[in-house]
Amino acid sequence: MLNQLFLLLLPPVSCKAETTKCPMKDPLPVPHEWYQPGDVLVGGIVSQICYHLHEIDFSGHPAQELYKDPYMVTKFHQHVLALVFAVKEINKNPRILPNVTLGFHIYDSYNDMRMTYRTTLDLLYKLHRYFPNYECDAHKNLIAVIGGISSDISFHISHLLSLYKIPQLSYGSFGPEKRRGKQSPSFYRIGPNEAYQNKGIIRLLLHFQWKWVGLFAEDNNSGEHFLKVLEPLLSQNGICLAFIHRVPSGYHWNFSDDIKDLLLDIYKPFRDSKANTFMFYGDPEAFMAFNVFMFLANPQFKEITSFRKVWIMAAQVDFALTSLQRAWDFQFFQGTIFFTIQSNEILGFQSFLKETKPYGEEGNGFLKDFWEQAFDCVYSNPEESMNISETCTGVERLETLPGHLFELHMTGHSHSIYNAVHAVANALHAIHTSRSNHRALQDGQGVELHNLQPWQVHPFLQGVSFNNSGGESLSFNAEREMEAGLDVMNLVTFPNKSFYQIKIGKVNPNTPEGQEFIIDEKMIVWQTSFNQMSALSLCSNYCNPGSLKKIKEGEKFCCYDCVPCPEGKISDQIDMDDCIKCLSDQYPTKNQDGCIPKTISFLSFEEPLGISLTSMAFSLALITTIVLGTFIKHKDTPIVKANNWDITYILLIALLLCFLSSLLFLGQPTKVTCFLRQSAFSIIFSVAVSCVLAKTITVVVAFMATRPGSSMWKWVGKRLSNSVVLSCSFVQAGMCVMWLATSPPFPDVDTLSLTEEIILECNEGSVLMFYIVLGYMGLLSIISLIVAFLARKLPDSFNEAKFITFSMLIFCSVWLSFVPTYLSTKGKSMVAVEVFSILASGAGLLGCIFSPKCYIIILRPELNTREKVTRRKY
Template identity: 85%
Template sequence: MTTKFHQHVLALVFAVKEMNKNPQILSNITLGFHVYDGYNDMRMTYRTTLDLLYKLHRYFPNYECDAYKNLIAVIGGISSDISFRISDILSLYKIPQLAYASFAPEEREGKQYPLFYRLGPNEAPQNIGIVCLLLHFQWKWVGLFAVDNNSGEHFLKVLEPLLSQNGICLDFIHRVPNEYHWNFSDDIKDLLLDIYIPFRDSKANTFMFYGEPTAFMAFNIFMFLANPQFKEITSFRKIWIMTAQVDFALTSLQRAWDFQFFQGTIFFTIQSNEVLGFQSFLKEIKPYGEEGNGFLKDFWEQAFDCVYSNSEELMNINERCTGEERLESLPGHLFELHMTGHSYSIYNAVYAVAHALHAMYSSRSNHRAMYDGQGAELHSLQSWQVHPFLQGISFNNSAGESLSFNVERETGTRLDVMNLVTFPNKSFYRVKIGRVNPNAPEGQEFIIDEKLIVWQTSFNQMSALSLCSDYCNPGSHKKIKEGEKFCCYDCVPCPKGKISSQKDMVDCIKCPSDQYPTKDQDGCILKTISFLSFEESLGISLASIAVSLAVITSMVLGTFIKHKDTPIVKANNRDITYILLIALLLCFLSSLLFLGQPTEVTCFLRLSAFSIIFSVAVSCVLAKTITVVVAFMATRPESRMRKWVGKKLTNSIVLSCSFIQAGISAVWLATSPPFPDVDTLSLAEEILLECNEGSVLMFYIGLGYMGLLSIISLIVAFLARKLPDSFNEAKFITFSMLIFCSVWLSFVPTFLSTKGKSVVAVEIFSILASGAALLGCIFSPKCYIILLRPELNTREKLTRRKN
C-alpha cells in the first residue's frame, strides 16, 4: 500500500467523528462508512465498487434479493480513471459520487456523468496557472513528462495550444507508465533510456510533470534504474513544475529515498485550510486502538518498517511494532501530519453529504415520509433523493470555509501554488507562495510571491532562464530557425528604418512619421522641424543677396529715370526698359517669400508671383529683341514693317505674353492652389515644412511656359546679334538669355533630386542668378556709359557706324 494515502482514510474518519459529535447535524443519527481499495487496477475497482453495493458479495444485477446495501454516497477516487470506473456502476443506481481529486472537466468517451460531484476545481484553472507561472518567470523552453493514459492525453491536447498561444514551446514530451510495478521485458531498456535522455540532452532548465502519484513513483524508479546516482548529478537538477495530482508519495520500499532531487519544486494543490484538531487526532492514533480499520495494521507495519505480530520468525527479520511509534517521526513521502489537499477534499465531502442529509430531514415535504412518529427510518431513504439537496447545499466547515456546488457541480476554482522545501533528514515542507483564481478581479487571477521561493541549490537560489535561444536585445528581431520550433531562433539586426524597443520582438516596426530610429535602432527620436529660415546662415546669405540685387536694381532704375532724355536711355523703348527693371526688382524681392516658415499667404503668393513677374521680365526682353529686328527690317525700301515700329508692337508683346502666364496662374490658384504642407518622409531625421504645389501639372505648365518664352527670346536674340545697328542690344540679350536658360535648365533636375530646405535654396538661387544675369548683361554696359563715359552718350557717337 501507499502509506501516505492512509491520511485520506484518516481524514474521512475524522470528519465522520466530527459530524457524529455535532448535535445540530443529524441528531440521533450516526454516520457510518466503508473503505475499499481500488488497487490501481480496473477489474479490482469494479469489484470493490460492487462490494460496496451488495452485502453478500454475490452480485445479481437488476435484482435486490435482500442483498443490496442502503448506500447513500461514495467518495472517490484519487485519479480520473478510478473515478470514472466507479461512476460507470454508480450511475446505474443514481448514487451520488463525490470525487476529491482534480482532473479534466470534459466528458470521457462521450459519456455524461450527471451524478458526479467534485470537491475541488477541475484542471482548467490549473492549466491557466501553469501558463501564468511560465510567463511570470519567462520560461519559454520546457520539457514535459506526462502519464501514459487518457488523462495525460487530454492534458496534452488542452495545454499544448495554450502554450503555443503564449509563445511557449515544449522541448520534449515523454510518457511515464501509470504504475510502479511491471514485468521486465526487452523494452525496459528503451523505456529507461527514453526518460533518461532529456536530462542529458535537453537545453531546458524547467521540467513539468503531470500524472497521478503512481506515475510519480514509477518515474522515480525509472530514474534510479537508469542511473542510481542521478540525484547527485548537478546537471540533472531542474526547476520542476508539478500538477495537483502529484502528492509527493513513495512506497515503503522507497523509504530510504528523499526528495532532494526535487528541491524547489513549484506545484499546485487544491486550496485547503488548516482544520483544527486534525493533527492532534493523528497523534492519538494507535494501531491497537482502532477497531474496524483493517488498513491501519498494514499501514503501521509498512510506515514504521516493523511487524505487528507474535510470530517469532518474523521478529528475526523485522522489529516488533510497539504501537508507541509516532507518526510525526515519519518522512513526508511516507506520511504527513499536515492535511493535504486531497484529504481536505475528502473532509469536505463528508460535510457535504451530512449537510445534504440534514437538509432532507429538515424539509417539510420529506418529514412525514421519513419519520413514523417513533424515530428516523433510514430504510426508506433512497440515494437518488439526495441529489437535489446535495446540488443546492451551502455550508461552512470547521475550518471556517464556506462551500457550495456551482452549476458544474464543483466547489470552486481556486488552487494554491506551493513550493517544496526539502531537508537532509528526508523530510520536506510545503510553503504556500501564491494562488490561482480565474474568477478574481482582472490582474489578480494569478498571484505569486517570489521572495518566499526556495530554488534548486544548483541555481544559486535564483530563478534560472529556460530558453531555446537567448533573448534578442532591442535593435534586433527573431528569425525562426528552419525546421525547428518557433522558440528556437536567431537574432537578426533590424533593417534600416525600423526599430525594436523590447526584447524578443518577432518583427521590427517603423517609427511614427514624426520620429526616426536611434543609432542602435532600439528606439525612436522626435524629428526636428526644418525650413529655410531667416536666422540661419544660408537664409541670411540668400536674403542679403536678394536685398542687395534689389537695391542695385533700384539704383539702376533711378539712374535711368534721371538720365531719361539721354540717347542711350531713349533707345530701344524707354518704357519697356522701365518695366523690365521694375520686374527684376520684384523678382529679387519675391525670393524673400521663399524664406521663413511657410504660411497660407506665402505659399499662395510665392510661386504664382514668381512666375508672373518673370514672365513679364522675359516678355520685356523678347519685346526689346523683336524691336531691334523690326527696326532693321523697316529700314529697307518699301518695307511693310514700318507700321509696326514703335510702342504698339512692344506693348502688345509684353501684355499678351504676360496675360497668358497670368491666366495659367489664375486657373492654378482657382482649382488647386499651393498650400502649407508637412513632409515627414523625404528626410530620415527632419520634418520638412514646405509649400505643396497643389496641382503639380499646373506648376510645370507655368514653368514650361516661362521656359518657352526664354528659349524664344534666346533664339531671336541670337539671330539678331549681328544686325548692323548701333542701338542693337541683341548681343547682350543673347548672353543674358543664355545664362538665364542655363540656370533654369539646371534647375529642373536639381529641383527633382534635392530634398528639404535645399529645394528652397535652389529655387531662390535660380531666381537670383537668372535675374542677376538679365540685370548685369543688359544694363551694366549702359550704366557704364551713363555714369563713367557720359561723352559717349550722344546721338552722334551712338549712330556712328563702324568702318
Template identity: 65%
Template sequence: MVIKFYQHILALVFTINEINENPKILPNVTLGSHIYDSYYNVKMTYRTILDLLFKAQRFVSNYKCDTQKNLIAVIGGLGSETSFHMADILSLYKIPQLTYGIFAPEDMHTKKVPSFYRMVPKEDHQYMGIVRLLLHFKWTWVGLLAVNDENGEHFVQTMESLLSQNDICLAFTEKVEKKLFWNTLSAISFFTSRTYKSLADHKINTLIFYGESMALITFSACMFFSDPGYYTKATLRKVWIMTAQTDFVLTAYQRTSNFQFFQGAIFFTVHPKEVLGFQKFLECMKPDWKQGDGFLRVFWEQAFDCTVPNPPDLLKDKGLCTGEEKLESLPEPFFEMHMTSHSYSIYNAVYAVAHALHAFHSSRYSHRAIAGHKRSECHDVKPWQMHRFLQGISFNNSEGEILSFNSNGELDAGFEIMNLITFPNQSFHTVKVGKVDPNADKGKEFTINGDMLVWQANFNQVLPLSVCNDYCMPGSQKKKKEGQKFCCYDCIPCPKGMISDKKDMEDCIRCPEYQYPSKDQDGCVPKVITFLSVEEPLGISLASVAVSFSLVTVWVLGIFIKHRNTPIVKANNRDITYILLISLLLCFLCTFFFLGPPRKLTCLFRQSAFGIIFSVAVSCVLAKTITVIGAFMATKPGSNMRKWVGKRLTTFTILFCSLLQTGICTVWLETTPPFPHFDMQSLDEEIVAECNEGSVTMFYIVLGYMGFLSIITLVVAFLARKLPDSFNEAKFITFSMLLFCSVWVSFVPTYLSSKGKYMVAVEIFSILASSAGLLVCIFSPKCYIIVLRPELNTKEEIIRRKN
C-alpha cells in the first residue's frame, strides 16, 4: 500500500460528509460511497469493478441481488491504465466516470469513452509549460526519463518534436519501469548502470521526469540498489522537472530514504487549495478498528510501523498501535497534512456529482428543503441520466473556485509550478513559483518567478547551466558539429563586416547602413560623416594651391593688360589671351565648389561650371592654334584664307565649342541634375557626404567632350609646331596640351579607384594640374620676355629674328 495515497480516501469521506451536512445541496438525499483498490493490476481492476456493480458471490453480468446500491457515478482511477480498464466495463452501462489522474491526451482519441470526465486540465498545457520553462532558463541540453508504457512513449514523441521546434535537444531518453518487483537482479543492474552513466554527464543539469508515482518509487529504489549513497553525490544532483502525474511519495519499505536527491525540483501540479476544515479533520482522526474502512488497519500499520492489536484492549505489548498516533507526525513523503492536488481533484469530483444530481432533482421535482433531515429519494436516478447535467455543469466549490468541463470533458483550468524544498528529517516543503494559465491574456499564459527558486546545494544558488557546450560569445556564431545534435556546435568568429551582439547567435548579422562593426565584432558603432573640408590638411593644401595659382593668373593677366600694346602681347590675338587667362582663373576658383559639405547649389553647378569653363579654356587654346595655321596659310600667294584670318574664325571657334558643352550641361541639369547624397556603402567606417552626379553617363559625356577638344587641339598644335613664325605658340601649346591630356587620361582610373573624399580630391588635383599646365607652358615664356627681357619685346628685334 502507498501510504500517502490514503489521503485520497480521506478526502472522499471528508467531502461526502461536508455535502451531507450542507442543507443547500441535495437536502433530501444522502450520499454514500464504496471504496476499492486496483492494486495496480489489470485483473484486480476488472474484479473490483464487477464487485461494485454486482453483489452476488459469483460475478454474473446484468444479474443483481441483495441491497440496491443506487450507483450514479464512479471516481477513479489515479493512473490512465487503471482508468481505461475501469471504462471498459463502466462505459457499457453508461456510468459516468470522473478521473482525477493526468494522462496523455491521445488516449481520449484512441479510446472513445463518452462517459469520461477528467477533473484535471488538458495535458497539452503541461507540454507548453515545460517548453516555456526550459526556454526561460535557456536550458537546451536536457535528459528525459519517461515511464515505460504507451503514455511515456507518447510523451517522448511529443516532447521531442516540441523541443526540436524550440532549439532544445534531448541528450538522452531513458525508460523507467513502474514495478517494484523485477524478474532478475541483472535487469535492475542494466537499467541503473545505463541511467547512472547518463545522469553523471556534467553537461546535463536538467532532467525531465514523466511518470506516475510508482515510476518515481521504482526509480528511487533502483538508484539506491545501484549506489546507496547516490543522493549525496554532487555529480548526480540535477534540476528535476516533474510532471503533474508524479507525487513525491515513499513506501513503507523506504523509510531510510529521503528526497534530498530531488532538492530544488520544479514540478507541475493541478492547483490545490487548502480546503477549510480538511486539515482539522485529519488532525482529529482517530482510528476505529471496528469501522467499515478495510484500508485503515493496513494504512495505520505501515504508516506508524506498528501492529494493530486484536482485540486492542487486551494487548499492550511493545510495537503495538495504540490508536493515539498523530498523522501530523508523519514526514511529507509518507503523508501530507494539507490537501494534495489529487485529493483536491477528488474533492471537486464529488462536488461535481453532487451538483449534477442536485440539478437532476431540481429539473424533475419541486422539492422542499428540510434542514437537519435527509432521506434517500434517488432510487429513480439512472446513471446515464447524469451525463446531460455533468456535461453542462458549472459551479463554485466551497473555496469559491468556478469549475466547469470543456467540450472534451476536461476541467477548464491550468497548472501551477511548484518548487520542492527538502529537509534532512525526511520532510519537505513546496513553494509556488509560477503558473500555466491557458485562459490568461496573450503573453501571460506562462509566468515564473526565478528569484524564488531554491536549487541544489552544489549550484550555490546560481542559475544552473544545461547546454551541450559553452555559449558562443558576442562576436561569434554557431557552427554545427558534424554527426552530433544541433544543440552541439562550435563557435567561429563572424565574417568580416558582420557582428553578433548576443550569445549563441545562429548567424551573424550586418550593421545598419549608418553603422559599422566594432573591433571585436560584438556591436555596431555609428559611422562618422566625412567630406573634403577646408579645415583638414588635404583641403587646406588644395585650397592654398588654388588660391596661389589664381593670384599668379591675375598677375599674368595684369602684366598682359599693362603691356597690351607690345608686339608679343598683340601677336596671336590678345583678346583670346585675355579670355584664356580669365578662363584659367575661373578654373582655379571653381575648385572651391568641391570643398566643404555638399549643398544643393554647389552640387547642381560644380560639374557643369567646371565643364563649361574648361571647354572655354581649351577652345581658346584651339583658337590660338588655328590662328597660327591660318596666318601661315594666308601668306601663301592665291590663298583664300585671308578672308577667314582674324576675329571671325577665332570667335566662331570659341563660341561653337563652348556652346556645345553648354548644351550638354543644360540637358544634364534638366533631366538628371546632381544632388547632395550620403554614401553609406563605399567606406566601412564613414558616411561620405557627396554630390550624386544624377547621371554618371552625362558626367562622362562632359568629360569625353572636353577630352575630344583637347585631343583635337593637341593634334592641330603638333602639326603647327614647326611653322616659320617668330611668335609661333604652337610648340608651347603642344606641350601644354600633352600635359593636359595626360592629366585627364590618368584622372579616369584614379577617380574610379578612389573612395569618399579622395574622389573629390583627385578631381580637384586634376583641375589644378591641368589648369596650371596651360598657364605655365603657354604664358611663362611670354612673361619671361615681358618682365625679364623687355629688349626682345620690340618690333625691330622681331623683324631681325624673323630674317
C-alpha cells in the first residue's frame, strides 16, 4: 500500500492534552492528535490558543483562579472540519486520485513557539501507532504542510521545513515579512496578500472621508510590519493616526499591581471625541485579549457613550470567543466593517456540518472536547467542565450555537484550508498523471507516489491550476501566492448575543486600476448612536469652499485652521491644501468658492457709448461735407481763392475721412478692421496735419515774398504746399507700410486685464511701430503749432495762421492727454478714448480753421471781396 504523510497545521481548536516527559528543559504537553488512516495518510498540526483566566478586582490585584483547565476556541473547530470535508470530497472523486485514499493527521501547536517547534520535530522524526493493513509513519515520508493561521506560527514552522524543502501552505492573511533574509522557496500562501487589504483599508477610509483614525495593533512582529507598511500609505492619502496602541498578543498573563495602569492606558483613546473610527489589527488571540479588556472596563455590558466608534477590523481577526466567554457579546462592535478572505459557498459543506456528531468519528479526539465546551455539557466527568448545565446527549445541533462559538457558514480561513487541500491533491494528481504517461521527472525516471520526495512536489504545486466546487479558478502566481480577494463585511449584533455578517463590498486585485474596491454604502448598519449615518472622524472640521487649510504648528497635518483664499484664487472643494486660479475665461465668485464665465467685451454699435460715438462721427462727417460743399459752391470767391483752395479741399476731404475712419474702431474686431484702422487713421491724419502745415508755411512765405528785394517770391504758389503735403504724408505712409509688412495688427483676446470680462481687441502687432507712427503725427502737429504761432500776427487782412494756431493747440492738447489716458484704460474704454480723440482733434481743426470762413461766406458776404481780403492790417 502507498504510504504518504500529508501534514496540516490548522488554527485553534483544542487545548486539552496529555502531559508526558520530554527531552526539553520544561515538560510540554504532547499534542492532542487525530488519526484517520488511508492509502495516503494526511496528518497535521492544529495551531491552538490556550490560556488561563484569573478573576481580578478593579484595584488590579489578582483574585482566585476561576479555572485551571485550558479552554478551546470552539469556533475554530470549523477549520478542522473543513479539512475533513475536503479530504472526503477528494476521496469520493475518482478523477483526482484514482485508487488512492487520502487520510489526515492533525496536531495542536497551542499557539506557542516551543510547542510549534516540538510538534514539527515530532512530525519529522517520531514514530506513532501502527494501523492494520497500513504502514503509517513507518518512513515519515512527509509531502506537505498546511498552516498556520498566524504569521508567527507559520514562520516558526517554516524555519524547520525549509531545511528539508517540504512544501508549506499557509492559509492565514498576513504581510510578506522577511525572516532570515529571503523568504523560503518552500513557502506558499493560500490567503490573500496583505497588500490588497492595505489598499482596501485606504480606499474605505477615503470613501467615508475618515481622516483622523486610531489604531490598535497586536504587540508583535506582525503588528510592527503592518504599521510600517500602512503608515506611509495613510500619509500619502491625507490620513493621520490619532494614536497607536499595542494590544498584548496572548492570554498567558500574570496579573500584578500594574494591571490598573494597563487598563487605563488602553481606555485613553476612547476619550478622544474627534476620533470616531478605530482600526484593529491582530490575530484572533489578540482580539480575544482585547475583548477581555473591554469586559473589564464594563463587566455589566452597559452602554458607554465613549465606546461608540466605527471599527475597522483586519482579515486576521475573527469574531470568536471561548466557551468561558459565552455570556459575552459584541455589542461594542455593532456596525463594524471588517475584511475577510473572499469565499464562495462550498456545496454540501453546511450539510456536512449538520451531520457531524460526537460519536460519528472514531479517533476524533477534538470533537468530544468541542462538543462539551460548545454546548456546555459533559459526557462522563462533570468536574472537567465549567458551569455544567446538562449531560451531552449527542443530538445537539450546531446550528443552534451563537456565531461567536460556531458558524455554519464557511469562514474565509476554512475556505483557504479547503483550497489548500485541493491544491496539494491536484499536485499529486499531476504527479500521478505524469507517471501514467511515462513522463520523466527530475532524474529522468518516472516517479511512483510511494517514492515521492517533498522537493519533487514543488514544480507540480507551483504550476497547479484547478476549479473548486465553489466555481473558483485557483492557481499560484510567480510569488507562490494565490491571488485571492477580500470581502468587505458589516457586523450586525442583536440583543440575544447573536450577530449577523452582511457582505457590503469586496476588494478584487484582478480588476483594472481604480476598480479594485467596491462598497455598497446603503447596506451598512451603523452604530446606533450615528443614526444610520456615517460618522465624522476628523481632527479639524472641514474647510469649506473658499478657504484653505493652514497646518497648526507642532501638530499632525490633519490638524489645521481654515483661512480665506487669497484674492483672485478660489477653492471649490472642502479641505483644499491650496487655492487655485480660475481659467483664463473665468473669474472667482464673491465667496471665492467657484468660477463664473467672463462676459465678452468690445465697443459695439448697439450699446449707448457706441451709439453716441457713431452719432458724433456721422454728425461731424456731415458737417464736413456741408463745409466742403459750401467751399465748392463759393470756389470763385476771394476768401476761398486767397487760402490755396486745393489744399483746403484736401484738408476737408482728409477730415471727412478721419471722422469716418473712427468707425473702424467700433464693433467686434476682425482681421480687416484690425489691419486697416491704425494705419488708415495715422495716414489720413498725417495728410490733414500736413495740409495745415502747408497752409501755414504758405502764409509765412507769402509775407516774406512781399518784402523789397526778397527772393522768396519764387516759392509762392501751389508747388511748395503740394510738396509739403506729399513729402510729409509719404513718410507716414512708408512707416505704415513697413509696419503692416513686418508685424501687422491682428484680432486678439485679452483675458487678464479685466477681472470679469474677456476683451476682444486688436493687438497692435508691433507696439514700437504704433508709437513711432503716433509720435510722427505728434511731431507734425508740434511743428505746425510752432509755425502758426510765429505767423499769427502777420499783417494780413485775413491771416489764417492765428486760427491754425488755435486749432493745432487743441489738436496737440487732445493727443498729449490721449497717451496717458489710453495707457491707463482697458477694454472698450481704451477704444472709446481713441475714437473720442480722433473726433475731438478733427473737430478742433474743422471748427477753428473753417468756421470763420463759413461765417463770412454765409453770414457776411460783404466781407468776401477782393478789397477786404487783400487789405493789410499793421
